Amino acid sequence: MVKAIRVHELGGPQVLKWEDVEIGEPNEGEVCVKNKAIGVNFIDVYFRKGLYYKADTMPFSPGMEACGVVTVVGPGVTGRRVGDLVAYVGTPMGSYAEEQILPENKVVPVPPSIDPIVAASILLKGMTAQVLLRQSFKVEPGHTVLVHAAAGGVGSLLCQWANALGAIVIGTVSTKEKTAQAKDDGCRHVIVYTEEDFVARVTEITSDNGIDVVYDSVGKDTFQGSLASLKTRGYMVSFGQASGAIDPVSLSALAAKSVFLTRPALFQYTAARDKLLEVAAEVFANVASSVLCVRVNHKYALSHAAQAHADLENRKTSGSAVLIIP
Numbered sequence: 001m002v003k004a005i006r007v008h009e010l011g012g013p014q015v016l017k018w019e020d021v022e023i024g025e026p027n028e029g030e031v032c033v034k035n036k037a038i039g040v041n042f043i044d045v046y047f048r049k050g051l052y053y054k055a056d057t058m059p060f061s062p063g064m065e066a067c068g069v070v071t072v073v074g075p076g077v078t079g080r081r082v083g084d085l086v087a088y089v090g091t092p093m094g095s096y097a098e099e100q101i102l103p104e105n106k107v108v109p110v111p112p113s114i115d116p117i118v119a120a121s122i123l124l125k126g127m128t129a130q131v132l133l134r135q136s137f138k139v140e141p142g143h144t145v146l147v148h149a150a151a152g153g154v155g156s157l158l159c160q161w162a163n164a165l166g167a168i169v170i171g172t173v174s175t176k177e178k179t180a181q182a183k184d185d186g187c188r189h190v191i192v193y194t195e196e197d198f199v200a201r202v203t204e205i206t207s208d209n210g211i212d213v214v215y216d217s218v219g220k221d222t223f224q225g226s227l228a229s230l231k232t233r234g235y236m237v238s239f240g241q242a243s244g245a246i247d248p249v250s251l252s253a254l255a256a257k258s259v260f261l262t263r264p265a266l267f268q269y270t271a272a273r274d275k276l277l278e279v280a281a282e283v284f285a286n287v288a289s290s291v292l293c294v295r296v297n298h299k300y301a302l303s304h305a306a307q308a309h310a311d312l313e314n315r316k317t318s319g320s321a322v323l324i325i326p
Contacts, residue, residue, distance in 0.1 A: 004020075006059045023097070026074030033099065039064070041065060041124055047093065064095060065089045079104055098302070122283065122320065126283035135264075135269055140167075141165065145170065148172045150182040151173045153317075156295060159187050160185045172222075173190060181295070199228050202229040210230050218243050220246055222243070235260045295318070297317065299323075
């Protein structure tokens with residue numbers, strides 16, 4: 001038996017229960033991983049609430065990201081050994097656990113230079129940033145980029161990476177206290193959207209030219225303003241709905257500036273094993289070369305996952321949050 005967080009009913013953070021679970025032994029092509037650190041992401045909140053995403057079964061353990069050590073290898077496993085440090089993102093969901101059984105082809109090797117806490121805090125967010133910046137829209141030097149929630153987990157990495165690519169980065173944050181971090185992460189301009197009209201500020205900053213691309217994880221509260229901030233033939237990249245579901249979009253709203261609208265899903269970009277390894281390796285390489293500075297600003301015991309969720313939803317976090325297993 002191992003300990004894990006389990007959800008028996010959908011709802012608030014209080015539905016996250018600390019329980020004993022039986023995980024069994026790895027089958028053909030599987031490995032058992034003893035987790036060291038687990039990433040906390042907004043998609044975990046969505047699954048807990050049954051909002052936008054629903055678990056296949058009840059009860060379930062949330063969690064889409066972790067880093068740990070291989071303790072057992074199942075029959076037919078050739079690419080992993082006991083003692084290997086590995087990380088994983090995506091399915092099967094259930095990283096909020098002391099140990100997991102995972103398909104060998106879902107785990108990626110973690111370089112010795114990368115701390116497990118760093119790996120667990122950045123892989124999902126970093127791979128998301130790679131897909132957004134290098135595949136959904138390829139950011140080039142001179143592009144003007146708007147990043148909402150610039151001090152958040154993905155937002156922080158987007159700002160750093162886009163700045164390193166030579167883009168002019170405009171970031172929005174919810175409080176003045178988060179302004180300094182956004183600037184440190186490469187934002188040339190920071191807008192406190194709770195105090196300023198970000199569309200008006202973007203218009204001013206760009207001399208009414210608009211931006212090349214907006215990365216919007218906020219959703220309902222910012223969507224229309226994001227569209228309005230784009231230049232002609234600009235790109236609207238929507239990748240989250242933290243403020244609520246986005247209202248239906250009229251095609252005529254896009255035609256006004258001939259803008260492009262996309263809603264990328266990370267796991268469709270990394271479904272192939274070679275692509276998964278490629279994207280993960282690029283993230284770890286950028287960490288090792290200091291292109292990406294990982295801010296693990298919040299650490300919680302795995303048993304305190306409910307507090308981590310409450311803080312995330314109430315926008316009390318910046319950077320990354322992780323669950324730690326002693």
